[in-house]
Amino acid sequence: MAKVVKNPAAQIVTANRLRDGAVVYLVADGSWSTNVSEGAVARDAVTAERLMAAGNQAAADQVVVGPYLIAVAVKDDRVEPLGTRERIRALGPSVSERPAA
Amino acid sequence: MPLLKNGEAIADTWQHVAAGEAVPPAGPVVVPFERWKAEREALLARNTPLGVRLPNAQNVGELAADLGRLELIVLEFPKFVDGRAFSQARVLRERYRYRGELRATGDVLRDQLQFMQRCGFDAFEIAAPNAAEIWRAAVNEIDVFYQPAADDRVPAPRLRRSA
Amino acid sequence: MYSYDEYDQKLLDQRVAQFRDQVRRRIAGELTEEQFRPLRLRNGLYLQLHAYMLRVSVPYGTLSSRQLRGLGHVARHYDRGFGHFTTRTNMQFHWMKLEHVPDALADLAKVQLHGIQTSGNSLRNVTADHLAGVAPDEIEDPRIWCEIIRQWGALHPEFSYLPRKFKICIIAAPHDRAALRIHDLALRLHRNEAGETGFEVMVGGGLGRTPFLAKTIREFLPKRHLLSYLEAVLRVYNQLGRRDNLWKARIKILVHELGVQKFTELVEAEWQDVKDGPVEVSEAEVARIAAQFSPPNYEDAPTFTREFDELRLNDLGFARWLRTNVGGHKQPGYAIVTVSLKPPGGTPGDITAEQMDAVADLADRYSFSEIRVTHAQNLVLPHVRRADLPVVWRALAALGLATPNIGLASDIICCPGLDYCSLANARSIPIARRLTERFDDLSRLHDLGELKIKISGCINACGHHHVGHIGILGVDKNGEEYYQVTLGGSEDLNGALGTILGPAIHADRIVEAVETLIEIYVALRRDGERFLDTYRRVGLAPFKERIYAPA
Numbered sequence: 001m002a003k004v005v006k007n008p009a010a011q012i013v014t015a016n017r018l019r020d021g022a023v024v025y026l027v028a029d030g031s032w033s034t035n036v037s038e039g040a041v042a043r044d045a046v047t048a049e050r051l052m053a054a055g056n057q058a059a060a061d062q063v064v065v066g067p068y069l070i071a072v073a074v075k076d077d078r079v080e081p082l083g084t085r086e087r088i089r090a091l092g093p094s095v096s097e098r099p100a101a
Numbered sequence: 102m103p104l105l106k107n108g109e110a111i112a113d114t115w116q117h118v119a120a121g122e123a124v125p126p127a128g129p130v131v132v133p134f135e136r137w138k139a140e141r142e143a144l145l146a147r148n149t150p151l152g153v154r155l156p157n158a159q160n161v162g163e164l165a166a167d168l169g170r171l172e173l174i175v176l177e178f179p180k181f182v183d184g185r186a187f188s189q190a191r192v193l194r195e196r197y198r199y200r201g202e203l204r205a206t207g208d209v210l211r212d213q214l215q216f217m218q219r220c221g222f223d224a225f226e227i228a229a230p231n232a233a234e235i236w237r238a239a240v241n242e243i244d245v246f247y248q249p250a251a252d253d254r255v256p257a258p259r260l261r262r263s264a
Numbered sequence: 265m266y267s268y269d270e271y272d273q274k275l276l277d278q279r280v281a282q283f284r285d286q287v288r289r290r291i292a293g294e295l296t297e298e299q300f301r302p303l304r305l306r307n308g309l310y311l312q313l314h315a316y317m318l319r320v321s322v323p324y325g326t327l328s329s330r331q332l333r334g335l336g337h338v339a340r341h342y343d344r345g346f347g348h349f350t351t352r353t354n355m356q357f358h359w360m361k362l363e364h365v366p367d368a369l370a371d372l373a374k375v376q377l378h379g380i381q382t383s384g385n386s387l388r389n390v391t392a393d394h395l396a397g398v399a400p401d402e403i404e405d406p407r408i409w410c411e412i413i414r415q416w417g418a419l420h421p422e423f424s425y426l427p428r429k430f431k432i433c434i435i436a437a438p439h440d441r442a443a444l445r446i447h448d449l450a451l452r453l454h455r456n457e458a459g460e461t462g463f464e465v466m467v468g469g470g471l472g473r474t475p476f477l478a479k480t481i482r483e484f485l486p487k488r489h490l491l492s493y494l495e496a497v498l499r500v501y502n503q504l505g506r507r508d509n510l511w512k513a514r515i516k517i518l519v520h521e522l523g524v525q526k527f528t529e530l531v532e533a534e535w536q537d538v539k540d541g542p543v544e545v546s547e548a549e550v551a552r553i554a555a556q557f558s559p560p561n562y563e564d565a566p567t568f569t570r571e572f573d574e575l576r577l578n579d580l581g582f583a584r585w586l587r588t589n590v591g592g593h594k595q596p597g598y599a600i601v602t603v604s605l606k607p608p609g610g611t612p613g614d615i616t617a618e619q620m621d622a623v624a625d626l627a628d629r630y631s632f633s634e635i636r637v638t639h640a641q642n643l644v645l646p647h648v649r650r651a652d653l654p655v656v657w658r659a660l661a662a663l664g665l666a667t668p669n670i671g672l673a674s675d676i677i678c679c680p681g682l683d684y685c686s687l688a689n690a691r692s693i694p695i696a697r698r699l700t701e702r703f704d705d706l707s708r709l710h711d712l713g714e715l716k717i718k719i720s721g722c723i724n725a726c727g728h729h730h731v732g733h734i735g736i737l738g739v740d741k742n743g744e745e746y747y748q749v750t751l752g753g754s755e756d757l758n759g760a761l762g763t764i765l766g767p768a769i770h771a772d773r774i775v776e777a778v779e780t781l782i783e784i785y786v787a788l789r790r791d792g793e794r795f796l797d798t799y800r801r802v803g804l805a806p807f808k809e810r811i812y813a814p815a
Contacts, residue, residue, distance in 0.1 A: 016311055016315075018290075018291065018362065019291060019361065019362055019363045020315065020316075020361035020362065020363065021311055021312075021314070021315035021316040021360070021361060021362060022314070022315060023313070023314055059297070061293075062290075062291060062292070062293045065297050065311060066297070066311070082743075083743055084682060084690075084691070084743070084744075084745060085313070085682060085688075088313065088682060088683060088691075089313050089314065092314065093314070093683035093684060093693075094683055094691060094693075094694060095611060095683055095693045095694055095697065097344060097346060097611075097614070098346075098616070158503075160503075181302070181425070182302070182385065182425055183425065183507050184385075184422075184423075184424065184425025184426060184502060185502060185503055185507075187421065187422045187423075187424075187425065187502070188422055188499050188502045188503050189503075191422050192499075196537055210299070210302075212286075212302075212303055213425075215421070216419075216421035216422075216424055216425075217421075219421035220421050220422055242278060242281070242282045243275065243278045243279065243282065243419065244274075244278070245271050245272075245274050245275035245278065246419070247275075247415040247416055247417075247418050247419070247420075248415075248416045248417075248420055248421075248543065249542040249543055250421050250422065257271040257272075257275075257415070258415075258545070258546060258549040259546075260271065261269070261271070261548075261549065261552065262546065262548050262549070
């Protein structure tokens with residue numbers, strides 16, 4: 001399950017898109033993007049709560065499944081998820097999917 | 102809670118006695134199993150239809166001797182994933198030949214209705230506005246069965262033999 | 265192999281239509297995720313880290329060439345061109361889209377494949393020995409009984425909401441090639457003193473947080489009582505298995521908490537009431553199913569040909585492949601070929617759509633159109649004429665499927681792990697890849713001999729690490745990937761659970777640690793000893809000292 005990071009400095013909302021299961025991130029305009037750097041960043045608890053409310057609404061509207069907050073580091077224009085699991089969700093499997101032979 | 106029986110939504114005519122409540126003086130009553138055990142003689146002396154509600158951890162054999170006197174047994178699905186009542190139902194129907202109404206209550210999913218019916222349930226408390234339609238869909242979606250149960254559908258292996 | 269009749273096909277087609285409607289209702293918002301989740305799980309559809317994952321059942325690990333092509337078709341049209349074979353011999357597709365799954369299931373139904381009950385708290389795939397029907401030491405084909413249980417257990421009205429999943433395995437040989445005792449219910453066909461064939465019944469195996477090996481509750485059960493006895497076991501489990509704690513809900517916990525004797529008494533008492541009743545499988549049905557497992561039309565084939573002999577003597581690659589990937593067949597002149605899905609640097613158990621098609625073609629030409637899947641995540645061509653071994657070898661080698669490593673250190677069992685699975689705590693595939701790259705020197709690999717390395721990305725143990733000679737379990741320590749090593753596990757009839765070596769080892773050092781364990785084995789081994797034998801002789805201490813020696 002997703003790990004809860006205490007007092008994270010920055011968070012974004014992530015989920016899986018209902019129709020295709022793709023990993024998506026909540027964008028400021030309420031849409032969902034597969035690009036983690038487009039995720040709307042919350043830097044305080046109030047904003048985080050507001051973003052989660054939008055996430056839950058999108059779940060109720062059959063857009064996404066299982067939204068939750070993840071801790072991120074923001075470097076210039078890039079948003080980088082913290083933790084191996086969320087990095088893998090953002091970047092894909094760490095192994096190539098074609099045979100080595 | 103609407104009651105689904107014989108493919109229709111019907112009214113529930115039973116009085117359900119809760120723990121600590123007095124048993125109404127007249128009319129059909131359903132009592133929890135603990136009350137049945139404690140007040141059995143008095144209940145049997147009534148000239149009314151009698152029912153018992155069994156918790157799903159209860160061994161149904163303890164009620165076996167009284168089944169001929171009961172017109173309703175209520176079994177429970179506290180959460181839909183808790184499937185103990187499926188076994189209770191089959192044992193009541195197949196081993197003890199219980200003939201009264203067998204009612205499913207609790208977290209009853211429409212996608213479980215056919216399984217429940219096959220295990221011997223004939224009445225269902227299900228929260229749904231279009232009960233009759235749900236029933237039709239639920240019991241007709243699949244009509245091949247591999248195993249015998251408490252219903253009278255003929256399993257495929259027997260159909261194969263008579264082919 | 266079993267071929268569907270009108271009843272089997274109709275059930276499958278109705279199931280596909282039912283799920284299509286459930287997906288429609290989900291996307292339209294008529295079903296919430298909470299309501300939909302148990303429904304999709306019952307068709308083998310998970311929501312994983314990156315996408316939906318569809319788990320397709322391969323009943324008792326047997327596929328026709330047509331079915332293997334059907335899996336290749338799904339990989340190609342609905343996924344990313346590959347699939348993954350699991351330790352339960354099923355196939356997983358890791359990149360499915362919900363809106364396409366009904367069509368994929370409809371395509372699978374055309375080749376008699378489905379995802380029914382590959383997830384959820386119900387009866388799962390009934391597995392068998394991957395050499396069923398062709399192994400010289402077998403007394404009868406166990407798959408007949410797997411198919412009988414498969415049908416009886418499908419959409420079972422009483423047993424679809426068990427406390428937890430229920431895995432059954434059946435073998436019919438004195439040798440266990442199927443990891444029998446790690447199953448909830450394990451059946452071993454054998455002959456009693458009177459010469460009758462029946463089942464030894466074992467209950468309560470399973471890995472995970474509290475691993476157990478199954479214990480015998482009945483030495484001999486006549487075959488005709490299989491279903492009534494199974495009904496008794498499942499009814500006791502359904503009623504008494506724990507419902508309060510997910511980690512204590514398997515039947516192994518019930519057997520452990522009641523004790524084998526009490527558990528057996530309950531089952532036997534229940535059995536008295538259902539024995540000889542309508543549940544029993546009829547002789548006619550057994551005969552109908554058994555007839556579909558009769559051997560193919562073997563030819564009178566020579567055991568050796570000149571081409572075979574010359575190649576074996578002159579080509580070291582062929583000779584090595586013969587030694588590890590080819591086994592004896594009960595029919596003279598035939599052999600059993602294991603198709604290695606463990607190339608150096610590859611993901612164990614993965615296969616591309618092109619490879620699936622090519623193996624299907626080889627099966628058509630050289631193996632009576634039949635393929636097997638092993639619980640070690642490899643494939644088998646079960647009926648190859650020895651005379652055809654050279655051409656089959658060359659064809660497999662061209663496909664990258666002839667690595668001569670079956671049973672050796674690079675034949676690693678490995679779950680998908682944190683690269684794919686939402687349950688995982690650490691990645692498993694990169695560890696397997698780095699290890700297999702270390703072992704790609706074939707003479708060293710063959711010198712090391714039998715060495716079963718098994719890797720799991722979490723305690724659910726889908727990689728069977730508890731029963732590896734070297735078991736590796738990925739754990740999360742403060743957000744970093746660490747690996748706990750166990751030694752001395754084994755999955756045969758004298759099975760054993762591995763012993764923990766010591767504190768978990770960081771991802772950066774785990775491959776080196778495994779290399780060190782192997783060095784110690786090589787230094788200490790006596791003639792003919794496998795890693796497991798040396799470990800059993802010298803114990804944990806020599807290994808533990810070296811790994812945890814102060815730098």
